């Protein structure tokens with residue numbers, strides 16, 4: 001059985017078991033199932049797995065980007081990759097939210113509904129754009145790495161790569177060392193992915209067992225419209241963009257990205273998914289590492305199509321409930337704000353709501369409105385994160401193809417870079433030789 005099939009199976013079983021526990025009411029606080037199974041076993045295994053993924057993010061991004069820059073050897077190409085991916089990321093996010101607003105305003109979602117705010121929501125401050133720009137340059141790279149500040153890490157890595165190239169011959173050994181270290185990190189991604197089927201099962205069983213299904217019934221209209229628009233974006237808009245800009249096959253893309261989507265869905269975090277996205281984009285889709293090692297972490301930070309869609313739908317929904325007419329200029333502000341907000345906020349669970357509070361403050365919608373949708377956001381966060389990472393994959397492929405940095409044979413080969421469980425933990429002859437020699 002391929003790893004993808006196993007992961008999908010883990011996902012389906014996890015959802016089924018979680019819903020079973022939820023619907024039968026076994027997950028009441030303090031009960032055996034709650035303490036030992038849901039908050040015990042599922043929670044511990046799931047969180048250990050997410051930690052393992054997060055553990056790889058910083059070293060992987062740093063090493064693969066330094067190696068990637070050294071591999072390009074052309075500073076202008078670097079500039080082109082940066083600007084192309086930035087424009088595409090912003091463009092797809094703007095399309096996503098514009099479509100979301102148009103559809104939900106057209107349907108009149110939330111009109112005539114009368115529901116009380118279910119939970120308190122206190123809006124957290126999202127960073128100002130000026131601060132985001134300042135922070136791109138880390139005053140202390142070690143602290144930036146410790147905090148996982150992606151844009152600063154990207155900046156530092158590029159600078160190191162460029163400097164290594166400028167030092168030239170003398171730095172050759174160091175560049176080789178970076179390459180080897182990067183390979184080691186990629187192997188670690190393989191090892192961690194091998195346990196994914198079980199971890200995904202635990203993550204989803206816990207998420208589903210905790211879901212507030214009663215709230216779901218009340219907000220079913222909002223949830224369904226949002227999920228429908230997310231799916232339209234994933235299967236139509238992004239695929240049209242991929243086909244038009246690169247000519248690559250959307251079917252192949254979707255097949256190969258399935259693993260990444262499941263990881264994003266289970267962890268609700270584009271950031272934690274970076275190792276899997278990076279592996280898939282470079283080894284399965286054939287994107288050269290010089291492009292992928294930049295576009296993937298960059299996208300995980302600044303590209304959030306799914307999140308933007310949520311913000312569009314939520315704005316219309318809550319405006320309608322509170323009877324506020326935002327008008328065209330209000331909606332344009334929403335589009336602009338959410339595109340800007342996506343630049344400064346990292347892809348971690350639940351950050352979309354913080355961005356939403358920023359948007360609401362700007363257009364004068366009451367922040368308590370966010371309390372209305374809080375209860376169902378956990379589920380929606382999962383779906384929109386899967387859309388976010390798919391956008392990262394699309395843009396990486398387009399940019400790589402346009403620069404002649406995509407290996408079309410690898411892209412079209414269904415088995416390229418596929419990981420089987422056996423292979424992931426297989427110690428090859430080279431590895432055992434070293435072990436024997438040392439022993």
Ligand code: ASP
Nearest residue numbers: 269270307347348351352
């Ligand atoms: N969880 C999302 C992500 O990591 C962000 C969000 O919508 O809250 O991409």
